[in-house]
Amino acid sequence: MKKLKTYILPFLGWLFLAYLLCASIYILFLLKTENILPTKLFTIFIPLIIGAAIAFFARGKVLKNVENGRYIFRFRVVDIQFIAVFIFCLLIGFSQLSKSLYFNLANVLYLNTIDELPKYTQPPFLELGDxxxxxxxxxPLHTFERGSLxxxxxxxxxxxxxxxxxxxxKxxxxxxxAWLAFDYSSSMPFEEFVETNGxxxxxxxxxxxxxxxxxxxxYFESYPENTLKRVYTELARxxxxxxxxxxxxxQGMDTDRDLWAQYYVRQFLYYFIFVIIPLLIVSSLFVRTNHSDSHGNPYQA
Structure with a gap:
């Protein structure tokens, strides 16, 4: 119970503050009509920076009564553990929250016909009447790649x-x-591939x-920015x-965006309950706090 008050609850408080900051920045990005910056900047890199900054600051508050313990390159192991666990919990949770926000708030362009689509315009979602x-x-493009390691x-x-x-x-x-993309992938033993060529x-x-x-x-959803999209772009040319x-x-979509948003909220709760909380409990086992007895002598708990 002592670690619940001194470590777990403060950790969660700082974590939710980090979620709030990351979500606020991402919402501002989504509400802009023209998003010229890559989505990964707001879903991975900025949360990584925010997580590292908050974790570095919060460790001094949460771990102020923790014994020094072992050091690695002049850094306490417990500090390194706190920062690493904090960043991991932030990234894994926000990976799902950001998707829910995306389906809830990303710009949707409604057009009567595809012919009304302006040049050089690619909204996140596109709904068309015609x-x-x-x-x-x-x-079609058929490719293969040999596995590694x-x-x-x-x-x-x-x-x-x-x-x-x-x-x-017309x-x-x-x-x-516009262009509709479909991709399929699978793996097979190398010997079988040599015989059939896939x-x-x-x-x-x-x-x-x-x-x-x-x-x-x-409706249509803009294809995510990745290597495949670059391949599709060259194919279209x-x-x-x-x-x-x-x-x-x-890519063509059938499921309502609201349902996708709810799905990713459930995914966040799943990760929070079955990944983040257990990881936090396990990490708390390695945190040993200093206390004083009735005579003022410190002891470890």
Whole structure:
């Protein structure tokens, strides 16, 4: 009970302060109409900086009655532990909170038709009344990569499909105004890949892709900034319907954004209850506080 009051509760208080600061900065980013900065800056790097700063300051408050113990390069081990656990708890929790905020607050552009989409505009979410896509116009790309280290006996195969998006009334009459991306990935033993060259996986991916009703999505979500998006961008540039200024890569979505937001809140609670709290309890076992007996002599607890 003493550690609950002297360590665990103060730790959680500082942690929720860090969540609040990170969320406030991220909300300001989401509410801006034009977000030119990468999302990872607000979901990883800024929380990392905030977490390190708050943890460095809070350790002096929370660990003021903790015995010195061992040192590593003139730093107390207990201080290093506190900062590391604090940053980890902040990042793992905010990874879910940020996604909930994203689906709740990110900009949604509503258009009657895809033809109304301005050039060089790619909102996080796009809802359209009139749009058209055809699987027959898809660009496929089949790639593979050999595993490394402990997975060197495996090959990772990936298949990408990219579809141009038009309006129904003017389909194929002009360049595409947006692009729909689909990606599939799987792994297989290296020996099997040598024999089949990944054809079995590719056929499975293609079979599933053919079953998708590509015109039934309720809204589009901007494809996340990663290596695959850069590949999709280069694929779009090679398509006959590519036109400059419309390099918007999206993925089709069926589930309401509110449901996604609620899902990630539940994920945050799951991580908080089953990861953060147990980790905090375990870390508290390595914290030994100094107390005084009735004669004023210090002892450890």
């Amino acid at each position: 749009w058209y896509a055809d699987r027959q116009r898809a660009i 402990f997975n060197s006996d495996k090959v990772y195969v990936k298949t990408l499909f990219l579809l141009p998006v038009f309006s129904k009334e 389909a194929y009459e002009s360049g595409a105004k 054809k079995k996986q590719y056929d499975e991916f293609l079979s599933h892709f053919k079953k998708i009703n590509v015109r039934a999505f309720r 090679t398509h006959s319907y590519f036109q400059s200024g419309y390099i918007n890569i999206y």
